[in-house]
Amino acid sequence: MNPFDLPPVAAALDGLYHLVMALITTLEPWAGASAAALAIVTLTAAVRLVLLPVAISQVRAEIQRRRIAPRVEALRTRHRSDREALTRALGRLYTSERVSPVAGIGPTLLQVPVLAGVYALFSHATIAGHANALLAHTVFGAALGANLVAGLPHVAAFVVILLLLAGVVELTRRANLRFAPQPATPVPGAAALARVLPFVTVVFAALAPFAAALYLVTSAAWTLGERAILRRRLA
Known part of the structure; x- marks a missing residue:
């Protein structure tokens, strides 16, 4: 059974559909054919603005962990042979x-329903029983x-978005x-994993509808700028 067909989920998705359509209608007079893409960017920015208090808490948690990092490292050195004692x-x-x-994962988790909604909006032919004009x-x-494969032969826009997201x-x-x-005593393999794991987002974006990829790159760019500003102000 498709979870998006459940009445509460379908109602929420229909509400998101009408919100995006209203944004497109508002932006279309001066954005033209780019109104739909700009509507996704606007939606992303609105979500991130709402989540700003959570982002502030996230950066404060980062600063606290940075403050006690020398003590954490000392404990790791002292208990390097006893994992239970270290824990x-x-x-x-x-x-x-x-x-x-684990503080600071709030913005990521709270965006999951919105990203799932955007994904569903652009991957279903019908929304709450009516035709999906967004497609x-x-x-x-x-x-x-x-997505990247289904978008052939018009892949230039996909490639640009994926390169931006990777950057x-x-x-x-x-x-x-x-x-x-x-x-000073890193966990074996942790550095390689930390280097590769963030790029899973790029793989997901290549397989997801273009609108979801657009949401991801906008949110990632927002996070980069937001963190830079908040770290300077709060650190």
Whole structure:
């Protein structure tokens, strides 16, 4: 059973559909054929603005973890041969300093429903029982509902978006490395995994509808700029 056919989900998706259509109608007089793509960018920016308080909490958590990083590294050195003792010691440290090792994933998790909604909007022929007019919109000849393979022969727009996303992902990865101190005794394989894992987003974007890829690159670029500003102001 398609989860998007469930009445509550279908109603939420229909609401998102009408919101995007209203944005397109508003932007079309001066954006023309690019109105649909610009509507996705506008939607992404609106979501990120709503999530700004969560992003501030995320950066503050980063700063707290950066502050106690030398103590974390000392504990790792002291208990390098006893993983259970290390886990207990780290737990006591995080508790005493009121620092959560997983704090900061809020913006990512809270965007998942919106990204899933955008994905569904541009991958279903019908929404809540009516025809999906969004599938008729294109950007430089590429349908917003097509992915990299289905978009042939109009792949130029896809390639541009994927290259932009890869560039933003790499810049974000480097910025995070500069901001967060690296452990003197790294976990084997962790550095290679940390280098490759962010680019899973690019693979997903290549397989997802173009509109979802557009959402991802806009959100990633927003995150890069947002983090740079907040880190300077809060650190």
